[in-house]
Amino acid sequence: MAYGFESRDASNNVIYSTLDSTWTLLHTATANANQAHTFTGVPVMPTRLVTKLMLDQVNGDDEAFVHGHSLSGTNLTASVPSANNTTATFFMVFGK
Secondary structure (H helix, E strand, O other): OOOOOEEEOOOOOEEEEOOOOOOEEEEEEEEOOOOOEEEEOOOOOOOEEEEEEEOOOOOOOOOOEOOEEEEEOOEEEEEOOOOOOEOOEEEEEEEO
């Protein structure tokens, strides 16, 4: 009884299986420093994951914050934890 497809290397190790899941990049967005944003049109999939990166160099002893976020339906909302010390933030939404 077949269940899918597997690809194996010369040592018979599975290197790909249709049982594996793959994340797809669905959406990217950049929130400007010290500003809240709502990004619309984010594709919907059964499972989604948001990752984010701090942009801009932080100098000296300044404390910097990355935007908070919420994802609901097709909207990604970036919130500002500090109106003066939030850096620009790059968001990536993955789905599977």
